[in-house]
Amino acid sequence: MQTKSSQQPSPRHNNQKTKQGDIMKKLIPIIVLALLAVTSGAIAADAIPSGVVNVNTASADELQYLPRVGPALAGRILEFREANGPFEAVEELVAVRGIGETSLENLKPFVAVNGKTTLTEKVKLPRKTDTAAS
Template identity: 45%
Template sequence: MRTDARDRLDALMGKLRPPQTPPSARLRAGPDRSNVRILVLIGVLAAVVAAGYLWLARPRPQPSAGPLPSATLAHVRPAASANPASGPPVVVHVLGKVKRPGVITLPSGSRVAEAIKAAGGVRPGAKTGTLNLARKLVDGEQIPVGVRGPSPIAGAPPPSPDGSAAPGTPLDLNAATAEQLDDLPGVGPVLAQRIVDYRTQHGGFRSIEQLQEVSGIGARRFADLKPMVRV
């Protein structure tokens, strides 16, 4: 009796239970999780590649073909020459308390200070005194450094612009060139050069009598030259 009741109860419960799905059917119904991850990763990579391609293929603005800035079209003028054309060189005689007294050739427009520097500079302990070092040089002039310059003869006309003495004026032994000395009576080119060499070696003539110390000038020739020269 109990067995029959139990059988009927089991049969009733069997009707109420949902049908069981076999394992193979469950595997076919849902994909594996690893396959889903691979599909998602492929989709992300495809999206990145598409975005990069669109970024590279974007239109870019072209440079304008308009006129150049005015600054580049402006005419550039050549700078003016800082050194204008210089004139002929000047020849001066530097004497006195310098290391290398003598006749010096300098470019046109040079100053007294440059002449002293070309003569080796002032000797140790010597001074230039009231000498204007900034004055421009004049061709044929004499620059006494630390000594008293030759005094002009009273009533004598000033020298001509070319440095030669006026007619009838004694010739300055410290400023005359070899060509001017050659014009003196009894003085040829060789003796004129000896006079120039002597004043270069001794820093100029301090008296007319020193002319007798030049080789080739004896008492008789000195007597002829004395009224024609000065210092």
């Protein structure tokens, strides 16, 4: 009487293992490529665009390229500019309702009061989380 441990696996069993191994050999490169494609897209999506928006010449659409500036805030910037004339310094933006010191700090790298508007896409800054609460 033979024990199970001394029995030879059937050729059918070996054939199934070979087929599974062949499938895995084909799937692994596909999975790796898919993961690379997904993660490279995420990395590219996290990249922050470069350039500036001249708040003295920008349209409402161009102002919306700025981080956390939507149609309403862009409209208030335009209204302020029309009522008070051109901004002489970036810091004057705090006089616009809806822009405080924190907003100004987020805007500063992307705002100019002279020169051309060179920013061509929306800047999306990551939200800051409150690390003191954790």
